[in-house]
Amino acid sequence: MSKKLLLEIVTPDRKVLSQDVDYVGAPGALGEFGVLPNHIPFLSALGIGNLYYKDDGKTHYVFVSGGFAEVSPEKVTVLAEAAEKAADIDLERARKAQDRAQQRLQRAQEKIDHARAQAALRRSIARLSCRNSGEKAGTC
Amino acid sequence: MASLRDVKTKIGAVKKTKQITKAMNMVASAKLRNAQSRIERFKPYAQKFFEMLGDLAAGADESVHPLLAKREEKTTVGIVIVTSDRGLCGSFNANLIKAALKLAREKKAEGLGVKFYCVGKKGRDAVRKAEHEIVVQYRDVMNSFDFTLASKLGGELINSFLDGTLDEVVLVYGEFISMARQVPVSQTVLPISGTPGESKSSGKEYVYEPSVEGLLAELLPRFVKVQVYRGMLDTSASEHAARMSAMDNATRACDDMIGSLTLLFNKTRQAAITRDLMDIVGGAEALKG
Numbered sequence: 281m282s283k284k285l286l287l288e289i290v291t292p293d294r295k296v297l298s299q300d301v302d303y304v305g306a307p308g309a310l311g312e313f314g315v316l317p318n319h320i321p322f323l324s325a326l327g328i329g330n331l332y333y334k335d336d337g338k339t340h341y342v343f344v345s346g347g348f349a350e351v352s353p354e355k356v357t358v359l360a361e362a363a364e365k366a367a368d369i370d371l372e373r374a375r376k377a378q379d380r381a382q383q384r385l386q387r388a389q390e391k392i393d394h395a396r397a398q399a400a401l402r403r404s405i406a407r408l409s410c411r412n413s414g415e416k417a418g419t420c
Numbered sequence: 421m422a423s424l425r426d427v428k429t430k431i432g433a434v435k436k437t438k439q440i441t442k443a444m445n446m447v448a449s450a451k452l453r454n455a456q457s458r459i460e461r462f463k464p465y466a467q468k469f470f471e472m473l474g475d476l477a478a479g480a481d482e483s484v485h486p487l488l489a490k491r492e493e494k495t496t497v498g499i500v501i502v503t504s505d506r507g508l509c510g511s512f513n514a515n516l517i518k519a520a521l522k523l524a525r526e527k528k529a530e531g532l533g534v535k536f537y538c539v540g541k542k543g544r545d546a547v548r549k550a551e552h553e554i555v556v557q558y559r560d561v562m563n564s565f566d567f568t569l570a571s572k573l574g575g576e577l578i579n580s581f582l583d584g585t586l587d588e589v590v591l592v593y594g595e596f597i598s599m600a601r602q603v604p605v606s607q608t609v610l611p612i613s614g615t616p617g618e619s620k621s622s623g624k625e626y627v628y629e630p631s632v633e634g635l636l637a638e639l640l641p642r643f644v645k646v647q648v649y650r651g652m653l654d655t656s657a658s659e660h661a662a663r664m665s666a667m668d669n670a671t672r673a674c675d676d677m678i679g680s681l682t683l684l685f686n687k688t689r690q691a692a693i694t695r696d697l698m699d700i701v702g703g704a705e706a707l708k709g
Contacts, residue, residue: 290465292567292649293458309638310629323472324629325638348639350472359468361567361642 283317287333289342289358296363297342301333304356306349315351322351328402330410331358339417341366343410345403362403366414369407378404424692427685431678438674444508445667452660459596459653469646473639476632484633486582487640490611494587496533498555498577499524500609502593502651503543504659505562510669512594512602512662513542516655519604520592521550535586537573539652555580562656567649574645581610593651594658600665602658609647612640 284300304315307329315322326347332339347360381401385394501520503513520543524534538544538557547554556576561569580586589610594602628635 290468292462292465292570292646294461295464308629309634313629320627322627322629323476323635325635346642348472348635350468357468359465359472361571 283354285315285317285319286355287358288355289331289344289360289363291360291363296360296365299333299335301335303334304331305333306331306356306358307344308349315356318353319351321353322349324349324351326358326360328399329406330413331363332413338419339413340419341410341414341417343369343407345406364407364410366410366419369411369414371408371411374404374407374411378408424685424688427681427688431681431685434674434677434681438671438678441667441670441674445664445671448509448660448663448667452657452664455653455657455660459657462650462653466646466650469639469643473643475626476636476639485636485640487578487610487644488612490613491587494532496535496586496588497527498535498537498580498586498589498610499527500537500539500573500577500589500591500648500651501543501547502591502655503538503540504655505541505560507542508666509659509663510666512659512666513546516592516594516604517543517546519606520547523590523592523606524550524552537577539569539573540655562652562659565652565656567645570649570652571645574641574648577610577648578641578644586610591647591651594655594662596654596657596661599661602662607647607651609644612643 284302285304286298287301287304288298289296302316306313306315306324307327309325309327312329313322313324326344326349328345329343331342331344333342334340342363342365344358344360344363346362347358350357350359377400381397381404384397385401499520501516503516507513520536524536527534534552536547536552536554538547538554540562541559544554544557544559556573558569558573577586577589581589588608590606591609592604592606595605596602
């Protein structure tokens with residue numbers, strides 16, 4: 281099966297990725313979904329989490345948050361507010377963000393602050409796990 | 421008549437000014453390139469985003485989402501004004517401020533309250549001077565902003581709109597048309613009007629997850645943020661372009677001034693020499709006598 285899928289990830293600041301891949305797994309709002317070539321047209325909101333794609337038998341990981349995925353038979357387009365390849369994730373920063381979010385969660389009085397800190401915590405955990413998975417797969 | 425030394429000092433001063441304006445011109449052109457490349461990088465996202473939204477919103481009407489609903493009874497208008505932090509860029513900021521204040525006057529004449537959201541120092545200063553209410557201000561951000569800032573401001577606008585503090589939000593920014601042309605644009609951001617973007621009926625039948633409404637609820641707030649971000653990007657590019665041409669003009673004016681001052685310098689020197697010669701000749705004639 282030589283047919284490939286074009287995966288494009290864009291954020292407002294730059295184009296993160298544009299590459300032919302064999303398989304894409306994405307964290308949909310209603311749970312993870314996988315895409316192979318010739319998928320039916322599909323549009324989904326994405327949660328905070330790890331998107332991964334397989335190419336040449338290797339699995340690569342990308343952190344995404346606040347995004348949408350548009351799937352057509354030969355292409356997957358991901359629009360995300362933030363997206364980073366596993367290799368580009370700043371571990372130090374993610375850890376600090378995690379600590380900060382946890383502290384804030386304990387202190388937060390207002391509902392809004394609480395929700396915000398929770399989202400920040402989820403993002404930092406997802407970043408860390410993305411980097412971990414990438415390292416395990418040997419692709420970063 | 422100015423003395424020789426005065427003219428000389430003045431020429432020196434103008435030359436120094438010219439150096440500064442020339443340097444500023446070069447800095448602005450470097451920054452402009454930067455700003456333009458950011459716009460370029462933003463384009464693919466914006467384009468795809470509008471396509472997606474266009475497809476989704478094609479069938480949607482006002483009742484689908486509160487951000488689309490126009491309000492009959494309006495009491496307060498929010499004006500977001502995006503200007504630069506620094507001056508010395510010709511009439512760029514002045515034009516933006518004029519547009520925003522005019523809008524505020526019109527809204528006040530209709531009996532509406534006006535609240536300002538200021539991005540950039542120049543706009544903030546002018547709005548404060550005009551004694552309008554400022555809710556939020558971001559200063560010294562135009563040099564290094566990213567989507568996070570637009571997202572923050574957008575979120576704030578959406579919250580105020582939803583809880584009824586604001587009934588309409590207008591964004592005033594400097595649209596970057598070309599190197600020589602930047603115009604102030606006011607655009608109504610909330611409520612979101614019409615179907616944004618062109619609906620390309622690509623004939624594709626999409627499967628939506630969650631539902632169309634669920635997706636719209638995610639996309640529409642982001643649409644506001646995308647617009648705010650675009651306003652900021654455009655203003656930043658416009659600012660640098662305006663500064664470039666202002667500094668170019670200033671450099672040319674310096675050249676003209678140096679030219680005319682040098683002429684004056686030479687004339688003055690010549691006059692002094694002539695006077696000295698006359699004295700000497702006069703003295704010699706007197707001795708002969």
